[in-house]
Amino acid sequence: MKIILHILVKDLRRQWIEISLFVLVCIAWVWQTAHPSSWEWFRQRELVPVLLFGMWFLVVIRAVQGECLVGDREFWMTRPYRWPQLMVAKALFLALCLNLPLFIAQLFLLSAAQIPLSWSLLPGLLFLGLEFAFFLTFPAAALAAVTQSVVQWGLALVGMLVYTLMLSWLPWNKLPDGLEGGQNLCASLDMALIAPALAFILLWQYARRRVRPPRLVFAGILLTIPLIILLASSPFIRSIAYPQAKGSPPLRISIAENNGDPTRTYTRSGGFDGAASEISIPVSAAPADSDTIVNVDGLRVTLVADNGWRWQSPWQSRSVRFSKNSPNGSLSFSMPEDQAIQMAKLHVKASVELAFTVYRLGAPHRVDTRADRFQLSGNTYCSWHRQDFSFFNGVETRGLDCEAALHLPVIMQIQMESGSGSCSQPPDQPPIPAGHYAADIEYGTDLPADFDPNPAHKVRLFFGSWIPPIPNPRDPKDNLTAWPCRGVPLEVRTGLFENRVRASFDLGFIGSEEPISPESKYIFDSE
8 A cells, every 4th residue: 555655646746737737627517517608709619628638638648658568678677666556656746636637527517507415316326437437448448558658659549549530431321221220229339348358458458568469458358349340230249228119009000180180191301413302201109108208219111002112121220209188299200202202103112120219207296486596406407597588480489598426317207287387478579378298308328427528517498399280470380389488387297218119000091292492391290
């Protein structure tokens, strides 16, 4: 222990300049984050976070290379250092000089966001510190262990960036889209491979100081990147991430009728200058119960005609949300223009295979919004004096600015009923009748904290249009937008991830084409 403390004190004394610069940059970043308006004069505001992480890496490099692990001419090997003692001293140094200042900064940011500090936040803050140690300190230290100087470390980093740039030139767009579940699974697999490899590099270098095997391992890590990308688009990973639904799927889907009109139509846009056409089929998809929310992550469409014509799309990533109260949306997919033109002349039937994520909502609770600041759910707080005004598709929308400590729930639904004092239009127009609602759905994580240096996450709540839609008396082509006012009760439901599955559905005859002008802009994915 005496040797460990000796090394620690020695490093603190030798690297006081780098440590001081890191702390100063950390203070500047905290002040900029907590008081963004006071930095409006500084056009390059993103420079401060870049400097923060740049100094983070510099401290790591200088600490590891203080007793260089490359070569056999370092004088420190003649001292009574055992490599486990040296490794523990370096880990303590990095935790003390990097994680501790960041931890104090995060406490300040939570306090500045008016989030009450409590012991319940400590596990999440510690987990966040471990995330930064794993994703930043760990790789930087491993690379520093196989390089001899800061210049070599920088050249190695530039080489990896060039390699990544060359990979981006490969025709990855020819592959089927990698769906969210498959990407998450591959990311976990990648971490399961990279973490032991980085641990081997550090342990080997401290124990043996023979640089060739660790450098080969580093090269192997880089070679896994294209393999993981290929794997994310493979049917094998897709079948693991989205297993076939057993029994009745948690979703019933059919082509939607247009205000009771049984005539079926679909829309086609794009297809100009050789681009693919975007086909959108309006559907109604109702989950099994009101506690279920289904997010479609991707789809594969099969089209067949009476004359034997057949076309099947590759898997395409899409984001469409369905719930019991909001079952209407559209399934959109891309297809070659010549096939789209041919399809318009045929009697076409469609079947679709969907990959979707299922969430289960908990019991609702009502939130009193009469105070200037109120608690929405858990460690999420909203303020009326921070209302935000913006425009969405040319329509003014009003939302609430909220802050969540560390992370949002896995899923959170905030609903507002009409006839409850809600402000949805100017005072000179009649009030909104009862029987309508508007909802906003936010997504988070089941981890103790998101990977973000700022633990106070800003959340803007926008409720969109009323459901069922209410035509705007000033412009019948538009629907009235819902926004809350002080005192409007909100119904909040949080939920958990349930599963990911695949299921196939027969949609039947898709109807005739209803073309869209190229100047029009539509959003096909339901939110």
